[in-house]
Amino acid sequence: MIDLAAKAGTDIDTAKTYLQALEKAGHIEVVQENHGHTDKRWNLLRDNGLEAPRLTRDGKPVIQGRAREAMWRTMRIVRDFTFHELAALASSTEVTVAPTTAKDYLKHLLNAGYLIVINKGNSKGNGHKASRFRFNPARNTGPRPPMIQRTKAVYDPNLGQVVWQEEPDHDC
Numbered sequence: 001m002i003d004l005a006a007k008a009g010t011d012i013d014t015a016k017t018y019l020q021a022l023e024k025a026g027h028i029e030v031v032q033e034n035h036g037h038t039d040k041r042w043n044l045l046r047d048n049g050l051e052a053p054r055l056t057r058d059g060k061p062v063i064q065g066r067a068r069e070a071m072w073r074t075m076r077i078v079r080d081f082t083f084h085e086l087a088a089l090a091s092s093t094e095v096t097v098a099p100t101t102a103k104d105y106l107k108h109l110l111n112a113g114y115l116i117v118i119n120k121g122n123s124k125g126n127g128h129k130a131s132r133f134r135f136n137p138a139r140n141t142g143p144r145p146p147m148i149q150r151t152k153a154v155y156d157p158n159l160g161q162v163v164w165q166e167e168p169d170h171d172c
Contacts, residue, residue: 001040024059031039055094066095066143071105072145075135080118082130104132109146112154114139 005015019042022028027048032041054062070090075081078089087102109115114136121131142158149155153165 008035017061018055021057021059024054025053026059027053027060035112063095065147067101067146068105068145070095070097071102075115076140078135080132082121089105101162102152105148108148108152109165111166112139112146114146136153
């Protein structure tokens with residue numbers, strides 16, 4: 001385990017916790033254990049591909065961020081959409097995307113240049129009509145969805161950088 005932690009660039013406790021979660025989730029099994037030592041050998045039972053499994057300590061999949069992943073995947077496939085349509089299309093039996101969640105995510109992605117407005121909506125009167133968007137193919141940076149940080153900045157994990165953040169208000 002010490003070798004694994006060193007190769008992963010993490011401490012032994014973090015490596016141990018993650019390996020226990022992988023074992024509980026059925027991704028790995030112990031095939032050799034030297035009692036009294038931290039020297040174990042594992043066998044991979046389930047290959048998750050390029051992305052490492054995101055698991056809780058008890059081996060359950062992490063569900064945080066799944067709505068964003070579903071919306072990102074859907075936007076890259078669907079030609080154009082409103083926030084209502086995106087919420088409906090991205091929802092599944094495992095993930096429910098609320099329209100308000102889709103609306104907020106689209107607002108941030110629009111600011112960061114990931115979307116093109118093809119029909120501006122209106123919010124006045126009884127004829128409320130939502131804006132229609134199209135995914136900007138020039139901003140198709142990869143499979144991982146951009147994240148909205150607490151500071152409301154947009155971070156793209158595919159690029160490893162903040163791609164948009166609100167200008168500070170210096171008029172205070």
